[in-house]
Amino acid sequence: MPVASLDDIRAKVGHPLGASGWIEVGQDRITAFADATDDHQFIHIDPAAAAQTPFGSTIAHGFLSLSLLSRMAADVMQVPDTAKMAVNYGLDRVRFIAPVRSGKRVRGHFTLDAVDYKAPGQLLLKHTVTVEIEGEERPALTAQWLGLIFT
Template sequence: MPIASLDEITARIGTQIGVSDWIAIDQARIDEFAEATEDRQFIHVDPEAAGKTMFGGTIAHGFLTLSLLSRMAADVMLVPANTKMAVNYGLNRVRFIAPVPEGSRIRGTFTLANIEERGDGQFLMHHNVLVEIEGSDKTALTADWIGLLVL
């Protein structure tokens, strides 16, 4: 995660703080997520059956795409040098807008929406996140994500 002072981070409220690297969504990743979550619906794990649907092939679980926000955030989220930990606090809004086809790549664009001081060196960092699919004009996912930063 990029390092910045709390004042520098606060000055970025309302602005885009960065765009993550691309992440490949292949069948192996989809299958591993299906096993971990026990969500083995055919549109995710059966290429032949999924090929006969409107998707034309398997698609990533929406929650797989959502779970990759942590990976994407590691590329762009700003944190002070004296950060003890940063943890998920929650989501205010998530929308799965377009399916992510197997074989595609996704990346996240992060905008710092707000920072709330909670006291004792704790801050809630609110980010608006948009996940795009490479080569598509459709957004895969949008989320209002909150992280707890402990300094």
């Protein structure tokens, strides 16, 4: 993640930070996620059966799309130059809007909503994120993402 001064980061509150690079969500990634989470529902791993559903193909797990936020954030989120480490603090208002079909590409759009002190030496950053699916009108998901920065 890019590094900036705390003042520079605070100045971006309320403003879009930009979009990440595109990430392909291929069947190998979907199957690996199914194996990692023991979620082998046919709509994720059986192309023939999934083709018979309204989706028309296999789709990524919603939680797979959500888990890609960390990779997407590396392209656009900033951390204070005083940061010792950053951790996920949680998510608010997560909504899975549209399925990500196998082979599609996604990218995240981030807006910094707030920078608050959580405790001495801890900053809480809140971002709104929307995950776009290339070539589709509706996003894969929207969420408010909370990150805790230790300074």
